[in-house]
Every structure is written in structure tokens, then in C-alpha cells.
Amino acid sequence: MLRLEQIVKKYPTGDHALRGVDLEVPEHQVMALIGPSGAGKSTLIRCINRLVEPTSGRIWLKDLEMVSLNARELRRARRRIGMIFQEYALVERLTVMENVLSGRLGYVGFWQSWFRRFPQTDIDHAFMLLDRVGLAEFADKRADALSGGQRQRVGIARALIQQPDLLLVDEPTASLDPKTSRQIMRLITELARERNLAVIINIHDVPLAQMFAQRIVGLRQGTLVYDGTPEGLTADRLTDIYGEENWEGQFKAEEDPATEAQAQIADARRFDPVV
Numbered sequence: 001m002l003r004l005e006q007i008v009k010k011y012p013t014g015d016h017a018l019r020g021v022d023l024e025v026p027e028h029q030v031m032a033l034i035g036p037s038g039a040g041k042s043t044l045i046r047c048i049n050r051l052v053e054p055t056s057g058r059i060w061l062k063d064l065e066m067v068s069l070n071a072r073e074l075r076r077a078r079r080r081i082g083m084i085f086q087e088y089a090l091v092e093r094l095t096v097m098e099n100v101l102s103g104r105l106g107y108v109g110f111w112q113s114w115f116r117r118f119p120q121t122d123i124d125h126a127f128m129l130l131d132r133v134g135l136a137e138f139a140d141k142r143a144d145a146l147s148g149g150q151r152q153r154v155g156i157a158r159a160l161i162q163q164p165d166l167l168l169v170d171e172p173t174a175s176l177d178p179k180t181s182r183q184i185m186r187l188i189t190e191l192a193r194e195r196n197l198a199v200i201i202n203i204h205d206v207p208l209a210q211m212f213a214q215r216i217v218g219l220r221q222g223t224l225v226y227d228g229t230p231e232g233l234t235a236d237r238l239t240d241i242y243g244e245e246n247w248e249g250q251f252k253a254e255e256d257p258a259t260e261a262q263a264q265i266a267d268a269r270r271f272d273p274v275v
């Protein structure tokens with residue numbers, strides 16, 4: 001589905017952010033990218049859709065080689081890659097519905113997008129997605145009236161309306177409380193399963209990554225130093241990634257199936273209070 005070959009990124013400042021990263025992500029896999037600050041996680045995620053230009057290397061999205069695409073081809077290819085950001089990147093004065101539909105801007109013509117005229121199929125899809133992320137009743141609310149958790153749900157719906165093959169998620173829970181963080185991670189992983197998406201999540205919270213991702217990749221100083229299961233992330237492996245530390249107490253937070261089922265039901269019904 002996605003294959004990175006020897007990705008190198010050296011910024012003009014001389015920072016060597018990625019030092020030859022090889023990585024393959026199959027369809028339906030939720031992969032968490034962890035590592036200390038400055039390890040190159042955001043750079044790696046942004047190289048995939050070329051928000052950051054790799055210095056060298058190749059990136060295959062199925063049979064499409066991303067690095068060699070010209071600007072027009074790249075615009076088209078980016079439709080296949082949804083992105084979810086830490087700070088949501090919503091347009092504050094627009095409604096929830098308009099924000100979700102903005103995910104279709106790459107598909108409609110210039111004048112249609114200028115007048116924000118979207119096909120009925122897009123509008124129906126947006127309503128369906130808003131319902132799925134628990135925001136059906138918020139379609140007409142302005143984005144600036146939403147809580148952090150609700151904003152991230154809008155960000156998820158906006159990424160999914162593109163109908164991407166791959167989701168790139170950059171610190172989706174960094175501004176959220178622990179409970180909302182779990183709900184957002186649960187939603188992302190459920191949607192990935194439902195839609196057969198490959199997902200790469202850049203995340204600092206290791207227990208949260210272990211709880212929801214099928215695979216963990218650890219970066220250190222631009223080099224891949226761990227690639228394995230959540231369970232395999234022992235104290236020694238954490239030291240490989242983050243350096244020497246007493247990792248006692250860094251446990252894998254298990255989800256209790258009964259509590260989990262209740263949480264999902266509650267999740268489906270709940271709406272975050274508007275703050």
C-alpha cells in the first residue's frame with residue numbers, strides 16, 4: 001500500500017531530520033510513529049504527501065511514485081491521502097458542514113468551490129460521516145463553537161470525505177484530555193477498520209499508541225530503531241528509542257472489554273459539551 005525507500009531529509013538549515021528510512025505499511029494497518037522530540041516524526045509524515053520535500057528516496061503509494069510527480073499530478077495524488085492535524089486546522093467562521101465539505105475541494109471545479117456548491121452526493125456523504133463521528137446535530141454550528149474533541153471529529157470527517165487510501169495523523173490527541181484522547185484514537189482505528197485504510201499516527205503518548213495501534217515504529221535521530229508489536233515495546237526497546245530512563249510504571253494500558261463496550265455505546269450517544 002505504502003512503501004518508503006531510503007527517505008532522507010536534510011533541511012537547508014543543515015538539520016538532518018531523516019537518515020535513510022525504509023518503511024512499508026500494508027492496507028488496513030494502523031501504525032503508530034513514536035520517538036523523542038526532534039526524532040523526525042512530523043518530517044516523515046509530511047514527506048509522504050510532500051508537504052516537506054524529501055532530499056532523496058522514493059515513496060510508493062500503491063503503484064504511484066510520489067517523489068517524481070509534478071505539481072498537477074501531486075495535487076491529484078494528495079486526494080488519496082487524508083491528513084488529520086493536532087490543531088484541527090478548521091476554518092473557524094465556517095460551519096461544521098462547510099468544514100467537512102472543504103475536504104472535497106480537490107474534487108469539485110474552481111467555480112463550484114468558489115461558490116461552495118457541492119454535489120448532493122457530497123452533502124449526503126458529509127451528513128453520513130457527521131453522524132458516524134457523533135456530530136449529526138452539529139452540522140450548522142460554527143467551528144469556533146466546538147470543544148477540542150468535537151473539532152477533532154470534524155477533522156476526521158473532513159479527511160474521510162476525500163475517500164483516501166491512506167490517513168496521515170499528526171499528534172491527534174496532543175491538545176485533548178485523556179478520556180477524549182482515547183475516544184478520538186478509538187474512532188480513528190474503528191474507521192480505519194471499516195474503510196480498509198492504512199493509517200500512520202504520529203503520537204507522543206506511548207500507552208495510547210500501544211492500546212490502539214497494531215504496529216509501533218520508533219524513530220530516533222532520523223533513524224528507525226524499533227519496528228514491531230505494541231507488546232514488544234519493552235523497557236530496553238524504549239531505551240533504544242528515547243534513551244536511558246527508568247521505565248518502571250510505563251505499562252501498557254489495557255482496555256477492559258466490558259468497559260470498552262460500554263464506552264463505545266456511550267460514545268455513540270454522547271456529544272461533548274460545547275465550551
Ligand SMILES: Nc1ncnc2c1ncn2[C@@H]1O[C@H](COP(=O)(O)OP(=O)(O)OP(=O)(O)O)[C@@H](O)[C@H]1O
Binds near residue numbers: 016036041
Ligand atoms: N522547517 C524546518 N527547518 C529546519 N529544520 C527543521 C524544520 N522542521 C524540522 N526541523 C528539524 O528536523 C528535525 C526533526 O524535526 P521533526 O519536527 O520532524 O521532529 P518530531 O519527531 O516530529 O519532533 P516533535 O515530536 O517535537 O514534533 C529536528 O532537528 C528539527 O529541528
